[in-house]
Amino acid sequence: KAGVTQTPRYLIKTRGQQVTLSCSPISGHRSVSWYQQTPGQGLQFLFEYFSETQRNKGNFPGRFSGRQFSNSRSEMNVSTLELGDSALYLCASSGVSGGGETQYFGPGTRLLVL
Amino acid sequence: AQSVSQHNHHVILSEAASLELGCNYSYGGTVNLFWYVQYPGQHLQLLLKYFSGDPLVKGIKGFEAEFIKSKFSFNLRKPSVQWSDTAEYFCAVTGLTGGGNKLTFGTGTQLKVEL
Numbered sequence: 001k002a003g004v005t006q007t008p009r010y011l012i013k014t015r016g017q018q019v020t021l022s023c024s025p026i027s028g029h030r031s032v033s034w035y036q037q038t039p040g041q042g043l044q045f046l047f048e049y050f051s052e053t054q055r056n057k058g059n060f061p062g063r064f065s066g067r068q069f070s071n072s073r074s075e076m077n078v079s080t081l082e083l084g085d086s087a088l089y090l091c092a093s094s095g096v097s098g099g100g101e102t103q104y105f106g107p108g109t110r111l112l113v114l
Numbered sequence: 115a116q117s118v119s120q121h122n123h124h125v126i127l128s129e130a131a132s133l134e135l136g137c138n139y140s141y142g143g144t145v146n147l148f149w150y151v152q153y154p155g156q157h158l159q160l161l162l163k164y165f166s167g168d169p170l171v172k173g174i175k176g177f178e179a180e181f182i183k184s185k186f187s188f189n190l191r192k193p194s195v196q197w198s199d200t201a202e203y204f205c206a207v208t209g210l211t212g213g214g215n216k217l218t219f220g221t222g223t224q225l226k227v228e229l
Contacts, residue, residue, distance in 0.1 A: 031215060043204065043219040056216050090158065094215060100146050100165035101208070101215055105158040 001026055004093050004106035012112045018079040021109045025072050025093030031055070032074040033103060034066060037088040046089075049074055078111075086113045116141040118207050120220035127195050127227050135190040135223050137205030145209040147188040148217070149179055153201040161203075164188065175199070200227045 005024045013019050025032050033056075034046040045058040049068035066076040072093070078085055088110050092103035121136045139145060149161040162173025169181040179190045188205060205220040 033215065033217070035217070042221050043206075043217075045216045045218070048215055050215075058216070092158075092217075098163065098165060099167075100163070102148070102160060102163055103215070103217060104160065105150075107157040 001028075004091055004104055006089075006091050006106040006109050008109060009107065010110050010112075012114065013081050014114050015081055015083060017081050018077060019081060019111060020075055020077045021089055021091075021111075023074045023076075023091030023093075023106060025074070025091075026095065026104060029093035029095045029104075030072055031094040031101070032068055032072065033092045033094065034074070034076050035090040035092065036060075037090055037108070038086075043090070046076065081113045083113050086111060116207075116218065118205055118218050118220040120203075120205055120223050122223045123221065125223055125225045127225070129197055129227055129229055130194050131227075133190070133192040133195045133199070133225070135203055135205075135225070137188045137190065137220055139186050139188070139207045139218075141186075141207070141209075143209065145207050147179070147181060148206045148208075149173065149177070149188075149190050150204045150206060150219075151201045152204065152222075158204070161190070195225075195227050197227045197229055199225060201225060 007022045031050045033048040037043050048056040052068045063079045068074045088108045090108045091106045094101045094103040117140045119138045147164040150158045164171045164181045172178045203223045206217045
């Protein structure tokens with residue numbers, strides 16, 4: 001099976017702009033989660049979508065939003081970008097195996113806000 | 115708040131040395147436990163996972179981990195490391211209160227294996 005794919009891989013934006021990142025999960029996986037990775041804060045959970053519904057949400061401001069489509073593909077959007085939003089954004093899709101749900105990660109989108 | 119702790123932030127070992135990386139979590143309920151690895155320039159990959167059953171789990175590349183419920187620990191071990199094991203290792207937990215499928219990660223351990 002193909003792994004989780006994310007596009008674009010790299011983005012440069014300026015403060016105040018908005019950005020949309022895309023994630024295609026592993027075939028058959030219905031859950032998609034998003035994480036932010038920074039050197040200072042580490043890996044932090046943004047939100048999870050399952051069957052087009054947000055199932056869980058982390059402690060990020062409302063500028064961070066997401067959605068999931070009927071084919072399980074997901075997008076996340078960040079509006080009014082701030083310098084501190086520079087990070088690696090990781091998408092993970094999960095499926096049940098071995099008695100529980102396991103998340104598999106994509107390569108990430110590296111966002112630089114200038 | 116529930117949290118995951120990795121006590122070793124940087125570890126330097128010589129090839130063939132044994133490895134043990136510590137991981138503790140703060141929640142006393144039912145949890146699922148994972149170790150992920152991030153090789154330089156690569157994405158997070160699953161090393162191993164624990165849901166239930168035998169507390170000693172084996173993963174890829176010769177890694178294993180032991181779940182000790184009484185100590186809230188899930189330490190990662192490898193008897194003999196190789197230069198190619200140089201990477202950052204993350205312990206992660208799901209099932210923490212209110213978290214559902216949310217992975218809570220430790221801060222990571224940067225492992226450097228010297229020839």
